[in-house]
Amino acid sequence: MEEFQGPEPRGQMMSENPRSLELNQRKWWISVFFCGFLIFAGDSLVMLLLNFFYVQDNRSESNQDRQYKGTWTQALIQNAAFPILIPFFFKFSSPNPETVSNQTNNGWFRVLSLYVSLGVLVSVYSKLYALAKLYVGWGILVSTQLILTSLFSAFINRLKFNRWIIISIIFTLAADFFGSPAFAGTPDEDETDAYDIKAWLILIFPTLAFSLSLCLMQLGFEKVLVKTKRYGNKKVFRMVLEMQICVSFIATLVCTVGLFASGEFKELKGDSERFKKGKTYYILSLVGLALSWQVWAVGLLGLVLLVSGLFADVVHMCASPVVALLVVLAFDFMDDDFGWQRRGALLGAVLALASYFYSLHKTKKKEIAELNKRENNNSEA
Numbered sequence: 001m002e003e004f005q006g007p008e009p010r011g012q013m014m015s016e017n018p019r020s021l022e023l024n025q026r027k028w029w030i031s032v033f034f035c036g037f038l039i040f041a042g043d044s045l046v047m048l049l050l051n052f053f054y055v056q057d058n059r060s061e062s063n064q065d066r067q068y069k070g071t072w073t074q075a076l077i078q079n080a081a082f083p084i085l086i087p088f089f090f091k092f093s094s095p096n097p098e099t100v101s102n103q104t105n106n107g108w109f110r111v112l113s114l115y116v117s118l119g120v121l122v123s124v125y126s127k128l129y130a131l132a133k134l135y136v137g138w139g140i141l142v143s144t145q146l147i148l149t150s151l152f153s154a155f156i157n158r159l160k161f162n163r164w165i166i167i168s169i170i171f172t173l174a175a176d177f178f179g180s181p182a183f184a185g186t187p188d189e190d191e192t193d194a195y196d197i198k199a200w201l202i203l204i205f206p207t208l209a210f211s212l213s214l215c216l217m218q219l220g221f222e223k224v225l226v227k228t229k230r231y232g233n234k235k236v237f238r239m240v241l242e243m244q245i246c247v248s249f250i251a252t253l254v255c256t257v258g259l260f261a262s263g264e265f266k267e268l269k270g271d272s273e274r275f276k277k278g279k280t281y282y283i284l285s286l287v288g289l290a291l292s293w294q295v296w297a298v299g300l301l302g303l304v305l306l307v308s309g310l311f312a313d314v315v316h317m318c319a320s321p322v323v324a325l326l327v328v329l330a331f332d333f334m335d336d337d338f339g340w341q342r343r344g345a346l347l348g349a350v351l352a353l354a355s356y357f358y359s360l361h362k363t364k365k366k367e368i369a370e371l372n373k374r375e376n377n378n379s380e381a
């Protein structure tokens with residue numbers, strides 16, 4: 001299978017001719033659209049299956065005590081299906097062995113530290129995300145996530161903001177605020193006590209950890225995986241699969257320890273028996289969820305590699321109004337419709353994506369123009 005390449009490092013771009021740069025850019029655009037599609041598909045499947053799961057589990061009718069349970073299981077499910085990616089990892093072409101430098105011990109240590117720290121961070125946000133979604137205030141806080149990702153991108157990744165990216169962020173915030181999908185796991189408003197400090201921490205930490213992990217993943221691709229030259233000095237799709245497999249492996253270990261240490265594993269039998277449609281559907285819905293999370297994660301990491309952590313977050317958040325529409329069509333929740341607010345949110349998401357894509361289009365056009373200018377200068381000299 002063919003490798004795809006991210007934007008060329010500057011030095012490399014200069015050695016290219018305009019025709020091959022155009023061809024590379026075409027491949028790059030196709031990859032960006034493909035990863036965006038994976039995020040939209042993953043987000044939709046996850047939300048539909050989560051709603052199915054919580055409806056079957058009778059959460060909305062349960063007492064406050066059971067309301068917040070089962071979150072280690074959900075965190076584990078978010079990460080555990082990574083082995084399905086292993087065959088794809090081996091199918092993607094390895095770069096030309098001549099271009100792969102010998103790994104120094106130091107290189108291996110840096111890669112290992114990167115994966116372990118990201119794995120721990122991912123397990124933290126998976127666990128807290130599962131918990132935070134069961135609180136009423138999560139929908140409001142999810143917009144904070146994009147602001148944090150923008151800040152981290154500016155400081156950690158030195159991302160340069162232009163007016164199109166800023167417009168895109170504003171539209172995305174609006175789209176997410178007004179277009180978030182209904183979720184069967186959220187308790188009724190009157191059941192929730194006033195928030196104490198613990199509740200706020202549970203709501204704020206997953207947004208922090210998620211935003212930070214996106215920016216660190218981008219840094220990891222650029223400063224560790226490319227710089228250690230394990231795949232030459234190119235960005236290739238294999239890196240996405242390698243990072244996803246290794247990070248999920250660590251996150252799975254942490255979540256499994258959490259599941260057993262917290263004693264939550266003892267509840268699994270009761271959960272499966274309480275499931276309205278029976279044990280088989282309980283298992284199938286968890287398997288479906290686990291696979292959908294991997295689809296989502298590969299799309300997300302793909303966009304981090306190809307563009308940036310910020311762009312990946314924008315696409316992920318722009319999926320919300322579409323997911324809300326699918327939930328309205330698939331479920332019969334009271335008071336859940338696709339009213340004017342959500343239609344506006346859908347329009348906001350389209351404008352947000354259009355604005356970011358326009359910014360990317362301008363960058364790519366500039367690259368070609370620069371190369372043409374250089375070629376003209378060379379031929380005149």
Ligand SMILES: Nc1nc2[nH]cnc2c(=O)[nH]1
Pocket residue numbers: 125126129142145206207209210
């Ligand atoms: N914190 C956090 N965790 C996630 N896991 C999947 N999506 C999200 C998200 O938007 N935020």
